[in-house]
Amino acid sequence: MTTKPGDTSQTLGRGLDVLELVAASTEGLTPAQISTELGLSRTIVYRLVGTLVEHRLVRRNAEGLLTAGLGTVSLSQNIAPTLRNGSREVLEQLAEELGATAHLAIADGEEALAISVVEPRTTTFHLAYRPGSRTPLGVGALGRALLAAREGRAEVFESEGELIAGAKGVVASIPGSVGLACCVGVVTLAAADTSTWAPRIEAAARELGEILLG
Numbered sequence: 001m002t003t004k005p006g007d008t009s010q011t012l013g014r015g016l017d018v019l020e021l022v023a024a025s026t027e028g029l030t031p032a033q034i035s036t037e038l039g040l041s042r043t044i045v046y047r048l049v050g051t052l053v054e055h056r057l058v059r060r061n062a063e064g065l066l067t068a069g070l071g072t073v074s075l076s077q078n079i080a081p082t083l084r085n086g087s088r089e090v091l092e093q094l095a096e097e098l099g100a101t102a103h104l105a106i107a108d109g110e111e112a113l114a115i116s117v118v119e120p121r122t123t124t125f126h127l128a129y130r131p132g133s134r135t136p137l138g139v140g141a142l143g144r145a146l147l148a149a150r151e152g153r154a155e156v157f158e159s160e161g162e163l164i165a166g167a168k169g170v171v172a173s174i175p176g177s178v179g180l181a182c183c184v185g186v187v188t189l190a191a192a193d194t195s196t197w198a199p200r201i202e203a204a205a206r207e208l209g210e211i212l213l214g
Contacts, residue, residue: 014040015048019068022058026150028065083182084116084131086211091118091184094204098197099123100188104208105171107146107181110137127167127187141169145183149173154205156198166190170197172205174212184208 171185
């Protein structure tokens with residue numbers, strides 16, 4: 001049987017739809033859920049999932065739920081430099097205006113991963129925050145903002161002393177980052193008055209959303 005170009009394009013499109021849906025899920029999906037969500041027959045979904053599993057783009061856990069596989073890592077290996085370069089100017093402005101260390105982070109599995117960090121240049125004292133740092137997802141303002149981003153919610157979170165004693169974080173989820181959960185925020189000394197910072201950080205999140213996510 002000869003495959004027509006149109007059939008190939010349709011199959012590829014459906015496969016990408018399945019991959020995007022699975023990647024956006026935090027708990028994993030069953031083939032039946034994918035079938036319902038995308039309006040495809042289960043036979044087609046099983047065939048597409050089988051191919052994606054074979055290429056390690058999707059994995060099937062012990063409960064039969066489908067989640068993003070390790071093969072997606074190689075597809076996104078250049079994402080960190082892209083995010084770092086795209087966010088630099090916004091983070092520099094945020095750090096200088098608030099006098100606090102600004103950062104961009106993404107959800108990497110069950111951890112929050114700091115992609116880009118900019119320290120203020122004009123402060124006498126500030127907290128340092130190393131790029132590549134990892135913290136548990138869901139813990140502190142940073143972790144909660146990333147969970148909100150996964151759900152497509154634009155929200156600002158504040159926490160004190162949850163990740164680092166004597167430190168306070170104010171972080172906003174980046175709208176539209178469901179497939180790639182991102183957030184932007186600042187970390188500062190606990191004594192700092194951050195009561196007016198939320199609108200500024202929300203503005204930075206909107207700006208970064210336009211730059212990074214189109």
